[in-house]
Amino acid sequence: MMLPVFDIGVNLTSSQFAKDCPEVIDSALQAGVAGMMVTGTTLAESQAASQIAQQYPNQLFCTAGVHPHYACEFQPEDLDKLRALHALPHVLAVGECGLDFNRDFSPRDVQQAVFEQQIQLAIALGKPIFMHQRDAHDCFMEVIQPYSQQLKSAVVHCFTGTQQEMQDYLDLGFYIGFTGWICDERRGVEVKALTAQVPDNRLLIETDAPYLLPRDLKPKPKSRRNEPKFLPHILTTIADVRGEAPEALAEQIWHNSQKFLQITL
Template sequence: MDLIDIGANLTHDSFRQDFDAVLERACAHGVRRMVVTGASREGSEQALALARRSGGRLFATAGVHPHHAIDYDEATDQVLRQLVAEPEVRAVGETGLDYNRNYSPRDVQRDVFERQLAIAVEVGKPLFLHQRDAHPDFIAILRHYRDRVPAAVVHCFTDDGDALRDYLDLDCHIGITGWICDERRGAHLRELVKRVPSDRLMIETDAPYLLPRTLRPMPKDRRNEPMYLAHIRDEVARDRGESPEALAESTTRTAERFFGLA
């Protein structure tokens, strides 16, 4: 079954020693294409570099995560504009708001979010979005831009039913990670995932983070990697009452359309 991991942080230091083996294991588990997340100026440049030398297996996003919003300056803005113009970069982001950690001041986060939304409008590329504990401000800002960008995915959705309804009303896509396997924090997603239309549902690992807690056996290093997308596929398929084959088919086709990977 052909799978696409729409969010993998493959520029993370933990992948440096065995990067090629990580890709081979992913392919052996049916994950033949991956979108490498750009979450900072440097990380976005590295994501593009990985995509360029991957032979069509990897693609990239380019953006600045709200954690790094405090570092966003005019030079960063110019670099992002250059990066998103490249054909291997298929979405603007990871961008959004995160009021859980507040590593950057909230007013700075909002300003940097809007600056990246404006870039997406200018280049006409989809949005790869992050939101945590900031839904009212996030949805209010997004509403001003949503009809001017071709598509938007709320990556690593972990919120409640009201937030899901708001996103679907804005014709957003939803990215589901191994958070759904966390009985402490993600059990509510097992019901909510049933509400997502099949043409707006995509799956992702967010590797090396969010290792599925239902995985057996657990890797000794507790590092998540793209090959475990197959486990997430099986969990989501069971929750939706679908076969793994059907879920793989629908999420892959949806990702191909969203990122232009036909």
């Protein structure tokens, strides 16, 4: 890859990486993915993400939080356990947290309560927040908007929404994270077009691996498993839509990633 790129969301704690996680990381680093943030989705997964990240100083980092799917499992004492994780230098952002009304694996009122607790945690710690929203935009805005000016930085990751939804997030000063969803000719066309409308300083990219393998990737891996080494493919796709040189876009996104995460690499 021309310049280093940063994957702001990769699920390296997934069982799909259980047998070859070190090799997956090494191949990504060799492909130019010089920074990765491992996503924490439960307390246990956040602890596992931390263990992976600490093995690669200044290359891998992680989030710690509770995904809305698992909000119903969240216990009051877990907030202190998350806070303890956030004392570690490689744990950079609160999350993955937010709302998911598509699958409703947790009751909606519980999702909202756990989301709000994590927003307050991010504010108290002065840390970025890594957010998920699916089929819950209006409620999401009701929860997050009162806190938006108090947050250090925030990203709506794996964005698959509408132009209006994207504009609502941009108006709050949030970053927008795009995945290989934009490489899907069946359902990603509209979102792909939206990548051209994001201001230079608000654009982030991610694989969300092992999910969302870019459909236009050639050759496709036999396993059909997405990996962080495919992040440059997402970047070049966005650069093409925006009419920019991939090298220039890579440099901008590297800068954005550091600013979002409040780090210097």
